[in-house]
Amino acid sequence: MFKILFVCTGNTCRSPMAEFLLRDFLEEEGIADISIQSAGISTMDGMEASQKAVTALQELGIDLQSHRSKRLDGGLLAEADLILTMTREHRDFILKNREVKEKNIYTLKEFVGLKDNKDIVDPYGRTIKDYRQTRDEISDSLQKLIVKLDQSKFKAGKKEKTENSIKGRDDKVMKVAIGADHAGYEMKKEIIDYFRQEGIDYQDLGTDSEDSVDYPDFAYKVAAGVATGDYDRGILICGTGIGMSIAANKVKDVRAALCHDVFSARSTRNHNNTNVLTMGARVIGNGLALEIVKVWLAEKFDGGRHQRRINKVQQIERGEF
Secondary structure, three states: OEEEEEEEOOOOOHHHHHHHHHHHHHHHHOOOOEEEEEEEOOOOOOOEOOHHHHHHHHOOOOOOOOOEOOEOOHHHHHHOOEEEEOOHHHHHHHHHHOOOOHHHEEEHHHHHOOOOOOOOOOOOOOOHHHHHHHHHHHHHHHHHHHHHOOHHHHOOOOOOOOOOOOEOHHHOEOEEEEEEOHHHHHHHHHHHHHHHHHOOEEEEOOOOOOOOOOHHHHHHHHHHHHHOOOOOEEEEEEOOOHHHHHHHOOOOOOOEEEOOOHHHHHHHHHHHOOOEEEEEOOOOOHHHHHHHHHHHHHOOOOOOHHHHHHHHHHHHHOOOO
16 A cells, blocks of 8 residues: 655644545545555644634535644654655655655655745634635645656556546537636646546637636637537636626526535536536636536536426526516
8 A cells, every 4th residue: 555644733734634635636536545644743643623724625525624633753754655745844854853765755846846846835823715725735736746646556446437437418428618718727727637637528719828818708609619519518717707607697508607616516516507617717726626627527417396496597598487
């Protein structure tokens, strides 16, 4: 079993968020036979996770309440195949005071090759917004961690996946249209990278740079393509997601939902049968956006009483209500 150990200071914020986020990502990928733990350099055993850290992960549907802190010791270090610290100070402290193989210890950002290679800032004592920012920063790094790690370490537990794992109408391969304005361009690129990794059939309808453009142009392209059946689903990104949502919903037969949390993304598929998702790149980070996209694409419509309500929405749309 390959063992990963995350290390921070108190083991109540950053490292447990990394631990539980990675567990969730690996479970979703069908990867088993990997042990993930976290510990703190300066902590006591048995402390609960920070309530704001709990809240930040609850927004992604991840329960951190069971976490209890562990003080870093030689046993944990000796057992770990890979030690990932939140800061360079943590890494250097361990190298100076503990016997570890230097090749097995990195900062998280260093290991995944992020260009800035900066520390992940401690949100302790700050606002929930700071916790969300730290969560998204860790999440972005963990997405790259999964790609970077040698896939041979995962073979024992990885489920077989096919390119056609996401289905649309009549159980055929789903085709997704994606568009963004200048504010959403970078987030769009991250989502497209995910589509390529997963073999998801997609069409990029622009924009192609951070030069200023008008969001309705791209909202219409995506929404119209979904309405005519050229695409099964559509994803739109602007600064807040609001403009894209307003514009897309002007197209007949389009049900666009603005989602900035996983619960809403799941519910809007189950209850509203939405066919367009909008997000704000200036509101949430790329890591959370990817989690929202994954859930929204995977969830199915529950039908039943919810179909009756959608029928009424369509009557409003046709002026028959």
